[in-house]
Amino acid sequence: MDHFLYRDGALFAEDVAIADIAATVGTPFYVYSTATLERHYQLFQQALEGLPHLICYAMKANSNLAVVRTLGRLGAGMDVVSVGEYLKARAAGVPGERIVFSGVGKTADEMRVALEGGIRQFNVESEPELHALNAVAVSLGKRAPITIRVNPDVDAKTHEKIATGKKENKFGIPISRARAVYATAAALPGIEVVGADVHIGSQLTDLEPFAQAYLKVAELTRQLRADGHDIRRLDLGGGLGIPYERTNGAPPLPMDYGAVIRRTLGDLGCEIEIEPGRLIAGNAGLLVSAVIYVKSGEDRDFLIVDSAMNDLVRPSMYGSHHDIVPVVEPAAGIELRPYDVVGPICESGDTFAKQRLLPPLGAGDLIAFRSAGAYGAVMASEYNSRPLVPEVLVRGDQFGVIRPRPSYEEMINRDSIPQWL
Numbered sequence: 001m002d003h004f005l006y007r008d009g010a011l012f013a014e015d016v017a018i019a020d021i022a023a024t025v026g027t028p029f030y031v032y033s034t035a036t037l038e039r040h041y042q043l044f045q046q047a048l049e050g051l052p053h054l055i056c057y058a059m060k061a062n063s064n065l066a067v068v069r070t071l072g073r074l075g076a077g078m079d080v081v082s083v084g085e086y087l088k089a090r091a092a093g094v095p096g097e098r099i100v101f102s103g104v105g106k107t108a109d110e111m112r113v114a115l116e117g118g119i120r121q122f123n124v125e126s127e128p129e130l131h132a133l134n135a136v137a138v139s140l141g142k143r144a145p146i147t148i149r150v151n152p153d154v155d156a157k158t159h160e161k162i163a164t165g166k167k168e169n170k171f172g173i174p175i176s177r178a179r180a181v182y183a184t185a186a187a188l189p190g191i192e193v194v195g196a197d198v199h200i201g202s203q204l205t206d207l208e209p210f211a212q213a214y215l216k217v218a219e220l221t222r223q224l225r226a227d228g229h230d231i232r233r234l235d236l237g238g239g240l241g242i243p244y245e246r247t248n249g250a251p252p253l254p255m256d257y258g259a260v261i262r263r264t265l266g267d268l269g270c271e272i273e274i275e276p277g278r279l280i281a282g283n284a285g286l287l288v289s290a291v292i293y294v295k296s297g298e299d300r301d302f303l304i305v306d307s308a309m310n311d312l313v314r315p316s317m318y319g320s321h322h323d324i325v326p327v328v329e330p331a332a333g334i335e336l337r338p339y340d341v342v343g344p345i346c347e348s349g350d351t352f353a354k355q356r357l358l359p360p361l362g363a364g365d366l367i368a369f370r371s372a373g374a375y376g377a378v379m380a381s382e383y384n385s386r387p388l389v390p391e392v393l394v395r396g397d398q399f400g401v402i403r404p405r406p407s408y409e410e411m412i413n414r415d416s417i418p419q420w421l
């Protein structure tokens, strides 16, 4: 459930009319709902109630400072994958002891910043990383708290670009090597083992792969404890999918996911960390856009809109579906017609949807791409010298611009001309 509904024939974000935001900010823009962000976080809280746990929002889904602060205020931890995200989390007011650092390619500089600034744990993904982290920690006279990310070799049954838990993926260490790597870790003076970590992919619509992975982690935890390691935290990653297509069934709910965690890992007495990104932010955001032209081709009509693949890359990168809704509610019984919804960029890949059924639309009409709150603005670029799309946060009847649209001047002045030109 989200908070983008029609009221008296107009699309609202909570108590704010989308058309009012468009009139103030211009199109295109992203808009996020505070109530939806908070609700999704609370669903995970309820799902894990009674188990010691920390929900570490995966910032890569949407790292706007206002979004991070909204969740941080509720007590959320953060899962970061770069020092940039780490510094943003800190700037949003999240203390280091609630931040976990994931990612396959952490550099020594990134490790140093996080160790000096305070960090809950590093999720280490390889032996070379373990040794690098040890060296940094020793040089600072500290011990780095770590989990080791294991790759359980399970098929997450999701898009190949976002599956991470098979042995051919670059993530984690093979679970069969885990005991040896933990033994290495335990002998390093700058390392303190605090737990284990797994993350098998994103947009999972089936709980079975989670259950398979977590059962393997449970078995590993018992072995590691028998080997003398203090496994007190289990970081289970993120990955729970969201309903991008309202008409096409619903993925499992956080409550059902929580039940899987209890069933597979609940008796180990570990603190559970989860790292949801998409489920918290995805359906909490829209990308609002205006129709520039309706162009009739030989066998189809194109809706040419003012947002493009540089603003929301998911359709062209993953072939993903986003529901598209008109900002003015279509009259009941109106006949829908098929449109190819495309952006202005000079690539055929700049297509949001083909033969999408929509009410008749004309130049100037507003549409909204749903489920655009995660992996939307964060993946945007200025390709075709299109300034980044602004972001707006709604709370009740208020809205605030949480990232302004850069002016053309700002965009141009970011480049510099070397002295020989």
Ligand SMILES: *Cc1c(COP(=O)(O)O)cnc(C)c1O
Pocket: 058, 060, 061, 079, 102, 103, 199, 201, 202, 203, 237, 238, 239, 240, 275, 276, 277, 278, 279
């Ligand atoms: C991407 C990622 C997440 C978040 O995944 P979602 O599908 O957005 O929930 C969590 N943890 C790690 C390590 C990730 O790489």
